[in-house]
Amino acid sequence: MTDFQTKAPGVHLEEIKAVGPIAGAGTSTAALIGTTREIAEADLGKPVAVTNWTAYVSRFGEFGTEPPTPTLPHAVRGFFQNGGTTAYIVPVQDMTGLGDALTALTRTLDVSMVCLPGITDAVLQKTVIDHCQEMGDRIAVLDGARDEAAPQNMEPVRTQREGLVTDRGFGALYWPWIRISDPGAPADEPALMSVPPSGHIAGVMARSDNERGVHKAPANEPVRGAVDLEVPLNDGEQAQLNNLGINALRVFPGSPPMVWGARALSNNTAWRFVNVRRLMAYISDSLLQGLRWATFEPNNTTLWKKLERTVTEFLTRVWQSGALFGETAAEAFYVKIDEELNPAPVRDLGQVFIEIGVAPTRPAEHVVIQLGLWSGGVRVNEG
Template sequence: MAEYLSPGVYVEEFDSGAQPLEGASTSTAGFIGLAQRGEIEGVPQLVTSVADFHRLFGSYLSENEFGDYRFLSYAVEHFYLNGGSRCYVMRVAPSDAKLATNQSSGNKEASVLRITSKNPGTWGNQIRVVIVPSSKAKTQIYEVLEGNQYRVKNNAGFNVGDVVAFEADGEKQYNKVLSSQDNIIKLASELDGEVVDANLLPAKVLTTCEFTMHVFYGDEAETYEKMSLNISAANHVEKMMARSNIVTVKDISEGKDFGAVSPFEVLSGEAETTGKFQVALSGGSNGSVANLSAGDFMGVDRGPGKRTGIQSFIDNDVVSIMAVPGVTDPNVQLSLVAHCENLGSRFAVLDIPRDKTKVADVMTHRNIFDSSYAAMYNPWLQVFDPLDKRNIYIPPSGSVIGIYSRSDQTRGVHKAPANEVVRGAVGLDCQYNKGEQDILNPQGVNLIRHFAGQGIRVWGARTTSSNGLWKYINVRRLFIFLEESIKNGTNWVVFEPNDEQLWARVQRTIDAFMTRVWRDGALMGGSPSEAFYINIGRSTMTQDDIDNGRLICVIGVAPVKPAEFVIFRITQKTREE
């Protein structure tokens, strides 16, 4: 309760109406697969366009090197081509993939700094690092004091442990800072000659010795200025380079004291007058596809921020549709389906092996699964390959997820993502006829077919579930949308007093949201009362529930089902009728 201690007027705010409840996103995709570059451990990376994907994960992969595991980049491209808006991507790499490093170069800097590519792959062999001398501070000396101490104009930027150079008449004397305070700098040894210069434009200056590192990879360039080998300084190379997206730098000198030697000379073995020193990385490897296993895609849970493969998406609560494009190993696909079922907030799109085109072979693969959180599509799509400049066949999952996203944005999640044109596809790996679909469709295999004058279309909207209540994709995804929206929008209820007033507020909040969903056409019924019901209060909770902190709200929903079979019954009309 507020305190009222002095006379006056008090204005207070309080919530009395329903809390607005916002619908959850259903069109954010998640992809897992091989790529040229990118982190293989941690959290999936947000990708907002094809160009963004190429910047983070590299370009297309060759068939000769990666075979049937190369389809991630094509799937992401066709996801956006078919209307996708955003996705998260996690890279997988063979166990023998290696980082590019400077350790194999034999250069002097390799004994001081270990420079490696940010992640494994031959892409790291194209990284070039250029080191040039630089300085972060300079000043002039006003007075020579006892004990190698000098009073300077400004000691800002001169840190304990920094290497400095005193330059006069074109010559340099190198020294080391022992203390720096109140414009008095103490050096390790005495400077030779006349060092005092009080002129307005000094000819003799004391400067710090640092180096600048330029990192180049393709069109990408990073510059890190005025870095030091002084481990106690804020501009130590390891601290500064932690921001790099191209390389990782580790100081392996173990705090060794290099004396009064400029860091550029320590790294290059050459005088600062050389101007620059170039380092080339080598030894990066993509690894062998033969060393890939289902476990690489399924991933390992090493704790927060260290998960790999499918497991890395546990840390992501945004993704709602997932695929491992082109990877049809049952172990990987079952792991993906289990991941979606356990979280209950996402849906898996599965590919069928390309060599399984006969109905019996397709059914053999289909019969492995029984889940309302997954859908299966066949056949593969013929598209243009920008790498080989020819048409190739790619798995349909990327294009289909793009169609999911497009349908969600144009019509809503309640619309079955079927009878939609597949953009970017010029052909199919095989053409199924109606008789073959009569067998596959009831079993939950969604075919992609070519119709004369109508292009290539997704011609199925079924899950892989044997439960008739959940046989349609849009029904399951509608419930995912409702559940996530209600969960995200009712956090304010937690720890509120569990009484009639709270029950009424919760009912009003959900009623307003469900009414909006009904008006959007996602629910059956001519009125809200026919489309849904909300029960909360004594009819859903016992005193034991209330005593144990449980608020139970029961919501009944009548989802719309797709008109999968359109039947027109025609008969002759006689005059007597």
């Protein structure tokens, strides 16, 4: 505080710290759990941040050629190939270490996607979904089960899906596996190999977030590094998968393998789409981080007005980015903080409640074309 005894009488200007706008939380950091070629005892079960493929190799080794070949390195490389910039690697000896790995990730607050590359056991995958739901700010990106003897058989992934569906949609399942150039094959004898898609998909999500925003469905996007798919799906097969909330990868004429689904594993229509779940996680995480300044402030109407202004300003920016539906901000969201929500008994407990409602945009999953014949003002519709 300024010592006004040392100043001449008059009007004085003093700068004070003001409440700043809420900054958006990060959405493109992935955690990948699995076995690596090289594992230091000190790294087991602990998240290790890497920012490129070279950093991963120097810490955990490359692919290796002798079986069993770990799937994690291919997932990590696929993540960075597709636009990912930061990943936490959580090495485990085997899946008995999954619980410890997930516990460690509860302390890593910038994670927004969790992958378990190559693991298709529904019980283990459900453990990851439960972790994401408990944290509330991340989603499980999961690999669909496959029948190695008959890759086109969809029964394994159908059965797997039944054990993963929840009300709140904190998981997403992708199928089929992708085909990549085998990095272990001799240069004069190139070959392809099948790998799980989850690491690549997490990279696609990161790329889509950075280029368009978390509200854009991470679909109709190429999978970089994928040469082909283990199973080329037709429209009828994809329809079956889509109705089950399983996201298909497709190859169309003249295009590389594409992500062609944006469904979350939810039986609740409100949480049907991956981008809606991730947008809500982004909003809640941003608010949690951006409103910490209010902790221990006097719980009165002055605080309520500051909170209302700060939240409204943030959600207005979210709406202007195209993430919320409505011609006006009032149609896109509302913020309520008043004595009805915060009566004296609530205030006596040291609590303050803010009610927020948002209208997220949803992807145009089905674009319907009405094709007609037109001649001299007469139109005949086909559908």
